Amino acid sequence: MPAQLIDGVLLSQQLRGEIAERAARLTAAGKQPGLAVILVGEDPASHVYVRNKVKACGDVGFHSVLEKYEADLSEAALLERIAALNCDPAIHGILVQMPLPKHIDPSKVIEAIATSKDVDGYSVLSAGELVANLPGFRPCTPYGCMKLIESTGVDLRGKHAVVIGRSNTVGKPMALLLLQANATVTICHSATPDLGLYTRQADVVVAAVGRRNTLKADMVKPGAIVIDVGMNRDDAGKLCGDVDFAGVREVASHITPVPGGVGPMTITMLLMNTVESAERVHSSSQECPSQATGMEPKPGVA
Numbered sequence: 334m335p336a337q338l339i340d341g342v343l344l345s346q347q348l349r350g351e352i353a354e355r356a357a358r359l360t361a362a363g364k365q366p367g368l369a370v371i372l373v374g375e376d377p378a379s380h381v382y383v384r385n386k387v388k389a390c391g392d393v394g395f396h397s398v399l400e401k402y403e404a405d406l407s408e409a410a411l412l413e414r415i416a417a418l419n420c421d422p423a424i425h426g427i428l429v430q431m432p433l434p435k436h437i438d439p440s441k442v443i444e445a446i447a448t449s450k451d452v453d454g455y456s457v458l459s460a461g462e463l464v465a466n467l468p469g470f471r472p473c474t475p476y477g478c479m480k481l482i483e484s485t486g487v488d489l490r491g492k493h494a495v496v497i498g499r500s501n502t503v504g505k506p507m508a509l510l511l512l513q514a515n516a517t518v519t520i521c522h523s524a525t526p527d528l529g530l531y532t533r534q535a536d537v538v539v540a541a542v543g544r545r546n547t548l549k550a551d552m553v554k555p556g557a558i559v560i561d562v563g564m565n566r567d568d569a570g571k572l573c574g575d576v577d578f579a580g581v582r583e584v585a586s587h588i589t590p591v592p593g594g595v596g597p598m599t600i601t602m603l604l605m606n607t608v609e610s611a612e613r614v615h616s617s618s619q620e621c622p623s624q625a626t627g628m629e630p631k632p633g634v635a
């Protein structure tokens with residue numbers, strides 16, 4: 334029997350419904366969630382993603398601000414804008430769309446965002462919170478993958494999960510989230526000599542390499558869950574993932590399609606992080622969070 338499809342569009346709709354309810358409660362209390370989206374340059378795909386993010390904000394009742402800049406914007410000017418948004422009480426999340434033009438250092442930009450508004454979960458402090466199992470914003474794509482796995486109803490405790498890819502934004506945080514869910518985790522990457530040796534032992538495979546047909550049917554254990562993070566083009570220019578979908582779906586128990594799997598969840602988890610951020614501010618009395626991490630000691634605690 335072919336694998337069951339894990340539908341990222343459907344799951345996104347359900348989660349966005351919950352996010353909209355949370356946003357409505359905050360708005361009624363005079364604390365509408367707000368997201369600032371910054372786009373620098375002319376990358377056509379980035380323009381589409383940013384448009385979709387702003388539309389998604391409107392759909393769930395968020396306030397959003399879109400700041401578009403020419404590709405020659407200086408790094409200093411961008412850092413200045415982020416500093417201002419860090420102190421804007423109407424903004425609970427700041428997102429700088431990647432990739433940035435070459436003359437701008439993405440690390441400097443990411444680290445300039447207040448941790449309490451780092452809804453992309455890309456900063457070193459957010460990464461540290463994930464490593465240490467502390468509350469914080471998880472990077473949206475791996476966070477979405479976890480929700481997709483959760484939706485299958487399969488408990489990860491004691492399962493073997495193999496992550497293919499070791500990027501800071503997907504592979505590494507993915508492995509940590511799986512570990513937090515009590516899976517036994519293996520990370521494979523470009524220097525792994527025999528990928529199939531590992532993936533054939535896996536109950537869950539997350540493919541995040543950016544190369545099509547990386548995972549083929551003979552590399553998958555029957556009944557495994559397969560999550561495809563890849564976004565590539567085939568010879569006909571059609572969007573495809575890292576997984577040989579037609580072959581692997583005959584072996585796996587559950588599989589995400591591309592498009593319609595992980596991609597839509599990335600934007601949904603951004604909305605989730607933003608509403609969470611607004612709720613945190615609402616339940617504290619933070620004014621300007623430029624240095625705040627959300628992990629400040631409680632009154633009376635040294």
Ligand SMILES: Nc1nc2c(c(=O)[nH]1)N[C@@H](CN(C=O)c1ccc(C(=O)N[C@@H](CCC(=O)O)C(=O)O)cc1)CN2
Pocket residue numbers: 382428429430431432453473474572591592593594595596597598599600
């Ligand atoms: N600051 C960030 N920059 C980037 C991120 C990010 O999470 N934060 N991720 C990617 C791009 N991205 C969101 O920004 C993104 C990519 C893909 C999708 C998506 O829904 N894909 C669809 C297919 C779309 C198509 O047809 O081209 C799908 O998979 O179904 C959403 C968001 C890089 N930059």
